[in-house]
Amino acid sequence: MQLAQRLDRISEPQTIKMAKLSRELKAQGMDVIDLSLGEPDFRTPAHICAAAEKAIEAGYTKYTPVAGIPELRNAVCTKLKNDNQLEYTPDQIVVSTGAKQSLANAILALIDPGEEAIIPTPYWVTYGAQVSFAEGVPVYVPCGIENDYKISPEQLEAAITDKTRLFIFSSPCNPTGSVYTREELQALVSVFEKHPHIYIISDEIYEYINYTGKHESIAQFDTIKDRVVLVNGFSKGYAMTGWRLGYIAARKEIAAACEKIQSQFTSGTNSIAQRAAVAALLEDNTPSMDMVKAFRERKDYVIRSLAKIPGIRINNPSGAFYAFPDISAFLGKKDGEDVMNTSEDIAMFLLHKGLVTVVDGAAFGSPNNIRISFATSMDNLIEAIKRIEYALGLLQ
Numbered sequence: 194m195q196l197a198q199r200l201d202r203i204s205e206p207q208t209i210k211m212a213k214l215s216r217e218l219k220a221q222g223m224d225v226i227d228l229s230l231g232e233p234d235f236r237t238p239a240h241i242c243a244a245a246e247k248a249i250e251a252g253y254t255k256y257t258p259v260a261g262i263p264e265l266r267n268a269v270c271t272k273l274k275n276d277n278q279l280e281y282t283p284d285q286i287v288v289s290t291g292a293k294q295s296l297a298n299a300i301l302a303l304i305d306p307g308e309e310a311i312i313p314t315p316y317w318v319t320y321g322a323q324v325s326f327a328e329g330v331p332v333y334v335p336c337g338i339e340n341d342y343k344i345s346p347e348q349l350e351a352a353i354t355d356k357t358r359l360f361i362f363s364s365p366c367n368p369t370g371s372v373y374t375r376e377e378l379q380a381l382v383s384v385f386e387k388h389p390h391i392y393i394i395s396d397e398i399y400e401y402i403n404y405t406g407k408h409e410s411i412a413q414f415d416t417i418k419d420r421v422v423l424v425n426g427f428s429k430g431y432a433m434t435g436w437r438l439g440y441i442a443a444r445k446e447i448a449a450a451c452e453k454i455q456s457q458f459t460s461g462t463n464s465i466a467q468r469a470a471v472a473a474l475l476e477d478n479t480p481s482m483d484m485v486k487a488f489r490e491r492k493d494y495v496i497r498s499l500a501k502i503p504g505i506r507i508n509n510p511s512g513a514f515y516a517f518p519d520i521s522a523f524l525g526k527k528d529g530e531d532v533m534n535t536s537e538d539i540a541m542f543l544l545h546k547g548l549v550t551v552v553d554g555a556a557f558g559s560p561n562n563i564r565i566s567f568a569t570s571m572d573n574l575i576e577a578i579k580r581i582e583y584a585l586g587l588l589q
């Protein structure tokens with residue numbers, strides 16, 4: 194059967210593939226610990242669920258405005274002002290079915306065929322795929338562990354061409370957990386000031402999962418604010434992955450363009466979820482803070498334990514809930530006759546010999562690494578690290 198050629202430009206994310214495989218093995222009765230998942234293992238806080246129940250009871254189950262209900266767009270403006278000292282008006286906010294759709298809208302609105310998007314590597318799997326789908330050209334800039342996997346202003350400058358249209362990054366970063374400081378953002382801003390044709394997509398979905406203190410947004414720099422599309426959502430900070438809610442804040446023309454695209458694909462996102470999101474933004478935030486406390490304890494344990502395994506090199510994540518060890522010392526080693534040629538071989542080996550699911554770094558453009566999610570219980574993590582250490586010890 195012949196399908197459209199555009200399908201050749203993307204593949205299913207490795208993260209989703211590994212989670213699927215893990216579920217299949219579990220269904221066969223294998224005792225697999227899944228560390229591939231990018232979602233909090235916490236329940237959505239009760240007051241948020243209560244707001245959704247209230248919405249259903251009140252019959253709040255109809256179509257909503259494409260860009261989101263006014264209460265939610267207002268609440269997003271309030272949040273951006275209180276948390277981030279950013280002034281936006283509701284017509285600059287577009288609510289979507291997950292930050293993934295927000296990113297897709299923004300990329301489709303900003304990139305023309307053949308135009309380039311600079312993406313610091315390691316990156317979140319979806320950025321390059323969405324750029325390619327829009328017939329743009331992803332330009333990957335490798336960033337090493339020595340600079341905590343962050344792009345330097347010199348690297349950014351060197352990657353810019355006449356065709357550069359976009360710069361896409363996340364801070365806190367999935368998969369590395371790196372968080373850009375205000376000074377580091379300032380240095381990048383100085384480069385963007387010289388290149389007014391470039392727009393910046395700033396993915397801040399892990400904003401609240403930050404172990405270093407204050408979240409900084411590149412939109413806080415007035416000289417380039419007009420060119421920043423701030424992307425955020427509810428999946429991570431409020432444990433609301435299944436509710437499917439994300440948003441952008443951007444200049445009015447970009448917001449209107451995203452609304453126009455969304456109007457022909459999905460329309461306004463789920464009415465009930467939007468009511469719940471208003472409660473998330475405007476009511477008590479303690480459950481989220483408790484969740485972050487748990488992530489911090491797990492992070493400390495996981496990083497400390499992984500760092501002790503001979504051959505592993507690792508950065509200390511400042512945010513998100515992933516460890517991203519460099520496992521290049523194990524490449525070329527053997528398990529019997531099987532040679533570990535790639536990080537995917539290592540991920541498969543850990544699954545079959547260690548019964549632990551991780552994601553290979555190649556999925557994030559970083560074939561020397563694997564990604565380990567610590568969004569699971571401490572008991573699971575203790576057992577999983579034991580298994581990883583045992584399995585890696587088998588390699589010769």
Ligand code: PMP
Nearest residue numbers: 231291292293317367426428439
């Ligand atoms: N950006 C990053 C960096 C992510 O890790 C994710 C989720 N894994 C998303 C965006 C998408 O989130 P959502 O569930 O809101 O679509």
